[in-house]
Amino acid sequence: MKLYPIQCGKFKLDGGAMFGVVPKTLWQRTNPADENNLIEIGSRSLLIEDGKKLVLIDCGLGNKQDDKFFGHYSLWGDDNLDKSLAKFGFVKDDITDVFLTHLHFDHCGGAIQFNKDRTGYEPSFKNASYWSNENHWEWATKPNPREKASFLPENILPMQESGQLNFLDLPKNGNYLFGTDLKMDVIFVDGHTEKQMLPVIKYQNKTIVFAADLIPTAGHIPLVYVMGYDTRPLLTMEEKGKFLQQCIDNDYLLFFEHDAHNELASLKMTEKGVKLDQTFSFNEVFGY
Template sequence: MKLYPIQCGKFKLDGGAMFGVVPKSLWERTNPADERNLIELGTRSLLMEDGKKLILIDCGLGNKQDDKFFGHYSLWGDDNLDKNLKKFGFVRDDITDVFLTHLHFDHCGGAIEWNADRTGYQPAFKNAQFWTNEEHWKWATEPNPREKASFLKENILPMQESGQLNFLPTPITGNYGFAPDLKMDVIFVDGHTEKQMLPVIRYQDKTVVFAADLIPTAGHVPQVYVMGYDTRPLLTMEEKGKFLKQCIDNEYLLFLEHDAHHELASLKMTEKGVRLDETYSLNDIFGY
């Protein structure tokens, strides 16, 4: 098996929204804001090559929304999914499976694109199966008012209409359907959104956890640094506390989806609790 970081694009969000009640004087040490209080973020996917399988975890914002939509998110940089797949010798049609941690637009928007004449939508990965779970699917297709703007119908419903949508069981009992021999577990967390899935991947002699929106950037490691976007922030803190203990006990490396500048992070225990230790690239750790 091999792992590849795929930066799908970069955007900005309000720093206060990303850190909730944490004072700016604290969070700006790790995530400096511009004159509009926006911080730099990424949409970094993880590509797993395992035998004949090529599995992509999340797929970024996509490009089918209009300029007004993207104007809210201050896109920057020249990264995109196709460019970074090509860097490792792949194209979209090579992808066999797209694993979606959850269905907010910045995690699944790239799964669906306009058709050729822009009269409708089609899967952006024509040879892939899409994977979510039934409880989260129901949450996304019958959204609460808080998350309605994050669950866009054009990102979600075409997956089902294409016949390429699949549900993973909750909890997962070892049979993934798409890759039964894959050395991966899944942690389910509900504070950010119902049944968000965090893949736990055993690779070489390390364990890499795709941290998704539980710990979106290196600046979000402390337990109480919780996003204002979370639907149940107190539950997030509880889940995060348990997860951070697992990370320390098992020496997990965190793969950071939304950190624009850091791919991987290790953690350490301090007198103030679990804190960031060091940041790395996949190449630093695995040497390719």
């Protein structure tokens, strides 16, 4: 097995929205804001090569929205999905599975693209199976008013219309053995959105958790640092507390999807609870 960090692009979001009720004087220590109160955000996927399987976890914003849409998110840098795949010798048609932690536009926008004549939409990964779960799909296709702007039909419905959509069964114990040749556990959490999925991958004698939007950046490790975007923030705190303890007990490394500058982190237990230990680049820990 080989793992590759895939940078899909970078954008900016309001720092207050990203940290909820936490005062700016605290969160700006780890995530400094610009003059418009925007903080730098990454869109980092993880590519898993295992035998004939090439599994991509999340796929960024994509590029099919208009300039007005992207103007709200202050895109920066020159990273994109195609460029990052090419760095490791792959193209989109090589992908066999696209695993979507959840269906907010910044996680699944790259899954769907314009068709050739730009009259409609088609899957960006024509040879891939797309993976969600039925509970989250129902939640995303019949969105509540709070999340409606994050669940864009053009990002979601073409997956089903193409026949490439698959659902993971929801397990009783909260974990799932990924239904392909690749064995991958999944942790389900509901605070950010219904049945968000966090993959857990064993690699080179270490265990990596794709933290998605439970812990989007290294600055979000403290228990009460919860995004204003979460639909059930108190539940997020409860889930996060259990998750952090699980990370400590099992010596997990966190893989950050939205941290523009830190790819991986280890944790440590202190008198004040679980804290950040060290951050690493993927190459420092595993090489490419």
